[in-house]
Amino acid sequence: xxxxxxxxxxxxxxxxxxxxxxxxxxxxxxxxxxxxxxxxxxxxxxxxxxxxxxxxxxxxxxxxxxxxxxxxxxxxxxxxxxxxxxxxxxxxxxxxxxxxxxxxxxxxxxxxxxxxxxxxxxxxxxxxxxxxxxxxxxxxxxxxxxxxxxxxxxxxxxxxxxxxxxxxxxxxxxxxxxxxxxxxxxxxxxxxxxxxxxxxxxxxxxxxxxxxxxxxxxxxxxxxxxxxxxxxxxxxxxxxxxxxxxxxxxxxxxxxxxxxxxxxxxxxxxxxxxxxxxxxxxxxxxxxxxxxxxxxxxxxxxxxxxxxxxxxxxxxxxxxxxxxxxxxxxxxxxxxxxxxxxxxxxxxxxxxxxxxxxxxxxxxxxxxxxxxxxxxxxxxxxxxxxxxxxxxxxxxxxxxxxxxxxxxxxxxxxxxxxxxxxxxxxxxxxxxxxxxxxxxxxxxxxxxxxxxxxxxxxxxxxx
Amino acid sequence: xxxxxxxxxxxxxxxxxxxxxxxxxxxxxxxxxxxxxxxxxxxxxxxxxxxxxxxxxxxxxxxxxxxxxxxxxxxxxxxxxxxxxxxxxxxxxxxxxxxxxxxxxxxxxxxxxxxxxxxxxxxxxxxxxxxxxxxxxxxxxxxxxxxxxxxxxxxxxxxxxxxxxxxxxxxxxxxxxxxxxxxxxxxxxxxxxxxxxxxxxxxxxxxxxxxxxxxxxxxxxxxxxxxxxxxxxxxxxxxxxxxxxxxxxxxxxxxxxxxxxxxxxxxxxxxxxxxxxxxxxxxxxxxxxxxxxxxxxxxxxxxxxxxxxxxxxxxxxxxxxxxxxxxxxxxxxxxxxxxxxxxxxxxxxxxxxxxxxxxxxxxxxxxxxxxxxxxxxxxxxxxxxxxxxxxxxxxxxxxxxxxxxxxxxxxxxxxxxxxxxxxxxxxxxxxxxxxxxxxxxxxxxxxxxxxxxxxxxxxxxxx
Numbered sequence: 012x013x014x015x016x017x018x019x020x021x022x023x024x025x026x027x028x029x030x031x032x033x034x035x036x037x038x039x040x041x042x043x044x045x046x047x048x049x050x051x052x053x054x055x056x057x058x059x060x061x062x063x064x065x066x067x068x069x070x071x072x073x074x075x076x077x078x079x080x081x082x083x084x085x086x087x088x089x090x091x092x093x094x095x096x097x098x099x100x101x102x103x104x105x106x107x108x109x110x111x112x113x114x115x116x117x118x119x120x121x122x123x124x125x126x127x128x129x130x131x132x133x134x135x136x137x138x139x140x141x142x143x144x145x146x147x148x149x150x151x152x153x154x155x156x157x158x159x160x161x162x163x164x165x166x167x168x169x170x171x172x173x174x175x176x177x178x179x180x181x182x183x184x185x186x187x188x189x190x191x192x193x194x195x196x197x198x199x200x201x202x203x204x205x206x207x208x209x210x211x212x213x214x215x216x217x218x219x220x221x222x223x224x225x226x227x228x229x230x231x232x233x234x235x236x237x238x239x240x241x242x243x244x245x246x247x248x249x250x251x252x253x254x255x256x257x258x259x260x261x262x263x264x265x266x267x268x269x270x271x272x273x274x275x276x277x278x279x280x281x282x283x284x285x286x287x288x289x290x291x292x293x294x295x296x297x298x299x300x301x302x303x304x305x306x307x308x309x310x311x312x313x314x315x316x317x318x319x320x321x322x323x324x325x326x327x328x329x330x331x332x333x334x335x336x337x338x339x340x341x342x343x344x345x346x347x348x349x350x351x352x353x354x355x356x357x358x359x360x361x362x363x364x365x366x367x368x369x370x371x372x373x374x375x376x377x378x379x380x381x382x383x384x385x386x387x388x389x390x391x392x393x394x395x396x397x398x399x400x401x402x403x404x405x406x407x408x409x410x411x412x413x414x415x416x417x418x419x420x421x422x423x424x425x426x427x428x429x430x431x432x433x434x435x436x437x438x439x440x441x442x443x444x445x446x447x448x449x450x451x452x453x454x455x456x457x458x459x460x461x462x463x464x465x466x467x468x469x470x471x472x473x474x
Numbered sequence: 475x476x477x478x479x480x481x482x483x484x485x486x487x488x489x490x491x492x493x494x495x496x497x498x499x500x501x502x503x504x505x506x507x508x509x510x511x512x513x514x515x516x517x518x519x520x521x522x523x524x525x526x527x528x529x530x531x532x533x534x535x536x537x538x539x540x541x542x543x544x545x546x547x548x549x550x551x552x553x554x555x556x557x558x559x560x561x562x563x564x565x566x567x568x569x570x571x572x573x574x575x576x577x578x579x580x581x582x583x584x585x586x587x588x589x590x591x592x593x594x595x596x597x598x599x600x601x602x603x604x605x606x607x608x609x610x611x612x613x614x615x616x617x618x619x620x621x622x623x624x625x626x627x628x629x630x631x632x633x634x635x636x637x638x639x640x641x642x643x644x645x646x647x648x649x650x651x652x653x654x655x656x657x658x659x660x661x662x663x664x665x666x667x668x669x670x671x672x673x674x675x676x677x678x679x680x681x682x683x684x685x686x687x688x689x690x691x692x693x694x695x696x697x698x699x700x701x702x703x704x705x706x707x708x709x710x711x712x713x714x715x716x717x718x719x720x721x722x723x724x725x726x727x728x729x730x731x732x733x734x735x736x737x738x739x740x741x742x743x744x745x746x747x748x749x750x751x752x753x754x755x756x757x758x759x760x761x762x763x764x765x766x767x768x769x770x771x772x773x774x775x776x777x778x779x780x781x782x783x784x785x786x787x788x789x790x791x792x793x794x795x796x797x798x799x800x801x802x803x804x805x806x807x808x809x810x811x812x813x814x815x816x817x818x819x820x821x822x823x824x825x826x827x828x829x830x831x832x833x834x835x836x837x838x839x840x841x842x843x844x845x846x847x848x849x850x851x852x853x854x855x856x857x858x859x860x861x862x863x864x865x866x867x868x869x870x871x872x873x874x875x876x877x878x879x880x881x882x883x884x885x886x887x888x889x890x891x892x893x894x895x896x897x898x899x900x901x902x903x904x905x906x907x908x909x910x911x912x913x914x915x916x917x918x919x920x921x922x923x924x925x926x927x928x929x930x931x932x933x934x935x936x937x
Contacts, residue, residue, distance in 0.1 A: 082547030261636030
């Protein structure tokens with residue numbers, strides 16, 4: 012009758028929960044170099060642009076309608092809209108909208124999109140509490156460090172198993188950021204991380220539905236609530252992350268504890284954050300980049316193309332192998348549509364992933380002439396692209412690192428163009444410029460009002 | 475460079491998400507026998523008693539303070555208190571308080587405590603929407619069926635891995651109950667279960683802290699929100715439970731799909747629900763029962779006892795092996811304290827798990843004379859107890875099934891005594907009687923007001 016209850020467990024794990032809490036509450040403000048601080052501003056700007064761009068997406072509407080069912084109090088702003096809701100709902104809804112276009116930031120070591128959980132929670136709390144721009148930047152750097160370090164420790168096994176790592180580690184980053192903003196002591200910050208450790212969000216089966224974007228939003232909400240609970244004396248295990256029946260050993264077969272505190276306070280994970288030039292999962296960016304490069308250089312029209320051959324890392328087809336996407340959202344999970352769009356439009360922004368583009372006859376015809384082959388020798392960052400033309404030309408490129416990667420980062424002007432691309436239609440160009448400026452000057456801003464006000468439509472015309 | 479992304483996956487899983495959604499929205503009201511319906515009322519009564527009893531626990535206070543931080547709107551009642559909060563917070567807080575004493579109901583096939591997630595969500599929604607008592611009973615039976623069927627499919631591997639199964643399946647039951655109450659169609663109910671599938675709560679490392687009770691509360695909140703999101707058109711994967719990267723295959727190595735729809739609509743899992751006579755985890759109830767039996771029959775005083783020898787199932791020491799508990803809460807995870815209290819007090823209600831009882835010198839001395847030995851031949855439901863007395867007597871009993879088990883259930887008078895034990899100090903005896911009566915007549919109640927009003931302190935004296 013006895014059953015095997017002996018799951019392999021590491022009982023000697025270091026005190027990860029407490030160590031991260033100590034770090035978050037005690038690291039000096041701006042205790043890093045100027046490049047890290049600039050990266051925090053770039054991360055917030057990119058996140059805000061994505062959230063504003065998707066402010067009127069049906070998923071955002073539905074999430075706000077659910078918040079309204081709760082009679083939500085007007086405490087914090089929804090970026091790109093006029094509504095104000097309670098801080099938990101603001102964290103949730105802004106986290107959702109920031110990820111809906113699959114266009115947000117990516118910590119490439121783990122494929123975590125850290126701003127969605129961390130900044131969505133931190134900005135909502137900062138707006139209500141009147142925290143300074145400096146405090147928001149500090150919370151962003153430290154919160155992202157916590158989420159990504161836990162991610163480093165469990166990636167890739169944890170992700171391979173089925174977890175959407177952005178939502179399943181993001182609540183820890185959000186809790187850390189909010190613990191910092193609330194000024195919790197070490198004990199309560201430990202409890203905040205401990206409570207958050209019971210609320211991972213998200214499985215990969217949701218990719219292609221609105222619930223994928225729910226993951227960073229719910230992680231933001233969960234982390235914020237964990238910090239509020241801890242502030243009021245709610246307790247958790249101080250070993251909730253690392254114990255044998257704690258989160259990390261429960262949801263991952265790999266737990267590399269050295270990732271938790273290796274060079275803690277010296278190496279900051281936000282340095283590894285990147286911003287997408289294409290509005291879809293990073294795994295197919297090398298493919299799109301190669302197709303855009305060849306189509307642009309050789310001025311190809313769709314009719315010129317007889318066949319496109321891609322040699323890709325296995326994850327490309329596992330994650331984005333949809334051959335017949337029916338909606339724009341599904342198109343983001345189709346390497347075939349994404350590359351066809353890249354060839355036809357010379358880009359793959361949000362407009363290229365509309366329902367209309369996915370249904371366009373020339374794009375459907377072109378995507379059917381694209382063949383992707385898994386090649387285990389191809390790195391996850393790379394892609395080998397060959398285009399055979401109807402006139403007999405055979406064009407080839409090998410993309411080692413796509414535009415937007417750490418090796419070829421988007422510079423500030425490109426990031427501003429991306430922001431305008433997303434926000435101008437919602438805010439108008441003048442307010443979009445103001446929002447970019449507000450992000451760029453956060454380190455001296457007395458509070459976050461300039462940021463949230465510039466992100467509310469109609470503010471400029473009113474005053 | 476390629477990594478192994480091939481996790482064993484069952485791609486042929488049946489459509490569990492949709493099948494459960496169809497069942498929940500289409501099964502006839504009261505489509506079961508009278509015994510099942512009575513069990514639903516007993517489940518609600520037992521849940522309410524537990525929540526009322528812990529209404530002023532510091533964890534309940536902290537959770538309500540966090541809800542107040544959100545400026546929560548007065549939509550639904552907190553049992554045993556005067557405050558009213560938004561329905562999501564009510565589901566959360568009542569779910570927490572119902573589990574704080576570890577005294578709530580138990581589906582013994584899975585160790586799920588189903589009322590915390592399911593009834594906490596359903597009652598909050600029913601109060602706001604004006605649903606009938608009949609509708610609440612229907613939602614309770616169907617919601618519990620969904621949570622426990624998923625639990626049956628993944629238990630015990632899922633639990634052994636570290637998940638607190640009440641919180642990691644409960645959100646599905648809560649979503650199902652709320653989908654039923656909201657009258658969602660099959661498609662939207664499928665989405666509700668799908669969204670909920672991304673929000674499992676809870677790891678077992680939290681046992682002994684307030685966060686254990688957070689698990690059913692957060693599951694209630696998550697399920698309710700999933701149903702509200704779905705009502706407003708939010709989408710999820712329709713295979714979120716069963717797909718290779720869906721919840722069940724992600725968080726369990728065992729997935730017995732036959733448990734999902736075997737005798738669906740004929741066998742109801744609430745029939746396997748039980749109510750605790752002792753205010754701690756069921757795993758040590760056989761031990762306590764045996765100790766109470768011998769101490770009562772032989773009128774033992776602590777000084778009579780030289781040594782207590784327990785032969786127990788391995789889970790007993792894995793879950794409740796604390797030899798030196800410092801608080802009442804930790805005492806619930808100490809088979810030593812629980813049995814010492816049973817011998818001294820002849821019972822093990824909430825009062826026997828106070829901080830004071832755990833620190834009492836005679837109890838500390840007695841618990842140090844208790845020895846528990848794992849015996850793989852002992853069933854999880856059983857315990858072998860031998861008490862050696864200082865006068866040389868050797869007393870023995872074998873408990874095959876503890877009081878409160880399916881084989882020896884608490885009858886209605888015992889359940890009423892338990893309710894009064896928990897609620898009289900909060901509500902007074904007259905209101906406690908009214909609350910029991912409100913539960914007993916739910917099937918004909920036009921709404922749930924009699925239940926929630928009787929659970930609000932001071933109602934009787936006011937009118």
